Amino acid sequence: MTSTTAIATARPAARTPRLRILPGIGITGQIAFWTVIAVALLAAIGPMFVQVDPNAVDLEYAYYPPSPWYPLGADASGRDILSRLIVGSRTALLGPLAVVTMATFLGTLLGLVAVWFGGWVDATIVRVIDAIFAFPGILVAILATALFGPGLLAATIALAIAYTPYIARIVRSAALRERNLPYISALQVQGRHGFAISARHILPNVSGLIVANATLCFGLALIDLAALSFIGFGVQPPTADWGAMVGGGMSGILQGEPGEALAASLLIVITVAAVNTLGDRLVQRSENRA
Amino acid sequence: MTDTSSTRAIATRRTTGAAPNDTARAARRAPWGPALAFLARRIGGLLGTMLLASFVVFGALYLAPGSPLSFLTQGRSVTPEAIAQLEAQYHLDQPFIVQYFIWLGGVLRGDFGASIIFGDPVTSLLAQRVGNTALLLAAAAVLVLVIGLAVGFFAGLKPGVLSESVMALATAAMAVPGFVAAVVLMLVFAVQLGWMPSYGMGEPGIGTLQHLALPSIALAITSIAFVARLTQNAVRAEMKSEHVQTAVSRGLPSRFIVRRHIIRNAAMPVLTAAGLTVAGLIAGSVIIEQIFQLGGLGQFLIDSVQKKDFPVVQAICLIYVATFIVLNTLIDIAYTLLDPRVSLGKKTS
Numbered sequence: 188m189t190s191t192t193a194i195a196t197a198r199p200a201a202r203t204p205r206l207r208i209l210p211g212i213g214i215t216g217q218i219a220f221w222t223v224i225a226v227a228l229l230a231a232i233g234p235m236f237v238q239v240d241p242n243a244v245d246l247e248y249a250y251y252p253p254s255p256w257y258p259l260g261a262d263a264s265g266r267d268i269l270s271r272l273i274v275g276s277r278t279a280l281l282g283p284l285a286v287v288t289m290a291t292f293l294g295t296l297l298g299l300v301a302v303w304f305g306g307w308v309d310a311t312i313v314r315v316i317d318a319i320f321a322f323p324g325i326l327v328a329i330l331a332t333a334l335f336g337p338g339l340l341a342a343t344i345a346l347a348i349a350y351t352p353y354i355a356r357i358v359r360s361a362a363l364r365e366r367n368l369p370y371i372s373a374l375q376v377q378g379r380h381g382f383a384i385s386a387r388h389i390l391p392n393v394s395g396l397i398v399a400n401a402t403l404c405f406g407l408a409l410i411d412l413a414a415l416s417f418i419g420f421g422v423q424p425p426t427a428d429w430g431a432m433v434g435g436g437m438s439g440i441l442q443g444e445p446g447e448a449l450a451a452s453l454l455i456v457i458t459v460a461a462v463n464t465l466g467d468r469l470v471q472r473s474e475n476r477a
Numbered sequence: 478m479t480d481t482s483s484t485r486a487i488a489t490r491r492t493t494g495a496a497p498n499d500t501a502r503a504a505r506r507a508p509w510g511p512a513l514a515f516l517a518r519r520i521g522g523l524l525g526t527m528l529l530a531s532f533v534v535f536g537a538l539y540l541a542p543g544s545p546l547s548f549l550t551q552g553r554s555v556t557p558e559a560i561a562q563l564e565a566q567y568h569l570d571q572p573f574i575v576q577y578f579i580w581l582g583g584v585l586r587g588d589f590g591a592s593i594i595f596g597d598p599v600t601s602l603l604a605q606r607v608g609n610t611a612l613l614l615a616a617a618a619v620l621v622l623v624i625g626l627a628v629g630f631f632a633g634l635k636p637g638v639l640s641e642s643v644m645a646l647a648t649a650a651m652a653v654p655g656f657v658a659a660v661v662l663m664l665v666f667a668v669q670l671g672w673m674p675s676y677g678m679g680e681p682g683i684g685t686l687q688h689l690a691l692p693s694i695a696l697a698i699t700s701i702a703f704v705a706r707l708t709q710n711a712v713r714a715e716m717k718s719e720h721v722q723t724a725v726s727r728g729l730p731s732r733f734i735v736r737r738h739i740i741r742n743a744a745m746p747v748l749t750a751a752g753l754t755v756a757g758l759i760a761g762s763v764i765i766e767q768i769f770q771l772g773g774l775g776q777f778l779i780d781s782v783q784k785k786d787f788p789v790v791q792a793i794c795l796i797y798v799a800t801f802i803v804l805n806t807l808i809d810i811a812y813t814l815l816d817p818r819v820s821l822g823k824k825t826s
Contacts, residue, residue, distance in 0.1 A: 318529035323760030333782045333790045334541040410654040452657040459654035
């Protein structure tokens with residue numbers, strides 16, 4: 188009797204976690220994950236529901252307080268803050284997404300190539316990675332702005348180059364551990380091509396770690412891009428963007444009208460906190476599984 | 478009572494007695510050869526990275542759209558003498574690689590050429606501003622090391638509701654970008670409360686300290702949180718370790734265990750990571766200087782990018798990168814040479 192109840196209760200308990208989309212990241216990780224989903228949805232479908240032109244200037248309504256017409260108030264040019272936040276979420280999130288996608292692709296490629304060929308190829312790649320690592324992302328982006336003028340494109344490419352070493356180092360050290368395992372030698376003895384082994388066996392085994400660290404890089408890239416837009420080197424006016432909105436709200440801060448800067452700051456902090464927590468949990472998870 | 482104190486005394490004598498013996502033996506065992514070879518390798522790596530970095534900073538001139546000369550002048554109406562001066566400064570009649578080495582030779586002698594906007598030597602323009610940047614970085618570094626390490630150690634040593642909430646706060650603080658912290662601090666303490674000035678460096682002395690308070694906190698806040706979390710984790714890990722558990726079960730006084738076993742073992746990796754974090758403050762200081770108008774190198778860098786004064790941009794980028802590399806290498810060397818557990822063998826990066 189007792190044993191059957193034990194089995195009966197044990198089964199659903201074992202099954203419930205499988206219902207979750209992303210198991211093994213804990214409650215905090217789940218909260219972070221769903222917050223990230225919510226912010227992504229805001230950027231994906233939010234702008235469809237915006238009825239007001241986010242760039243419509245109406246100086247009569249400058250710093251208009253929160254009201255049915257302006258749910259979060261208006262900025263210094265009388266533009267609706269809420270619709271600018273929603274539309275700005277696209278620029279604020281797509282920039283870092285592009286940075287992380289490029290950096291992850293390049294970093295993974297460099298890391299796998301370094302590990303597979305070893306020798307002088309590895310040494311050269313490591314030396315180049317170290318040199319790029321010496322350039323903080325913000326500094327590369329500022330240098331790029333000096334060369335190509337302000338804009339999101341130059342800043343994004345510059346940050347992607349600056350973030351490549353992070354991913355490359357992690358892929359290299361993880362792939363190095365895999366490379367020395369017997370199954371790789373077994374595949375090599377069977378005459379499999381190095382490219383096939385790297386792409387079909389090593390890469391899938393280190394992909395969890397890559398995704399986890401790419402998530403962490405997303406948070407850093409979001410901060411860097413927002414900071415660049417904040418000082419006017421990234422997204423150019425009148426395009427709405429969270430970082431640019433904090434920058435635009437600076438004059439409001441000094442006049443005691445902090446609404447715009449605070450609202451945009453809050454969204455940046457929530458997004459970065461969620462992304463960082465999720466990234467931390469994913470790194471833990473992939474370390475636990477390894 | 479006498480029993481425990483005598484065991485303590487013996488235990489203390491045993492451990493303190495063993496320590497000098499061990500160090501003496503270690504000193505006798507440690508040959509200087511590997512240490513010097515390691516130093517040479519690290520400094521060689523440092524010079525290699527610096528050379529590559531300087532090449533990138535110089536070569537950037539050729540990445541820009543248009544010819545180097547038109548990029549440097551940026552369509553400004555420039556006198557023929559000024560053009561001749563720019564051509565001479567960058568040796569534009571020479572092949573690229575020769576230009577680079579002439580430029581590098583100048584940089585090594587402290588000559589970064591002349592500013593296009595001001596006409597003055599870049600070096601003297603930077604010399605007027607480097608002090609403010611150094612003050613900001615020093616103030617932020619002190620905050621990171623003092624507050625970050627202290628909070629981390631206490632939160633690690635005294636688990637409980639207070640330490641958990643402090644760590645949760647630190648995790649949240651890590652998500653706050655420096656410029657957001659700067660905006661909020663300025664709003665609360667400069668605009669609303671009026672306790673602090675919002676711009677500039679103020680009079681030397683107390684005035685400067687007051688003007689640096691908000692910028693250094695804004696710059697340091699993420700790193701304080703990071704170092705606190707790191708320290709807490711390291712202390713927790715030490716407390717769970719076998720030798721600390723053994724010391725606890727032997728009834729050694731907790732002050733002694735904390736000082737001799739926990740802090741000593743946790744200190745090296747924590748100080749290394751904290752040092753690297755402090756080196757990382759350099760990049761963040763650019764934005765913070767711009768917000769608070771501190772008149773340092775960072776603000777000058779942004780100003781020069783806006784005014785398209787490329788010689789100044791090159792010089793400041795190179796100085797920042799070089800400082801970052803030198804700090805990193807020094808911390809790495811100190812860590813490896815001071816911690817006897819780190820082997821001097823071939824270092825895998």
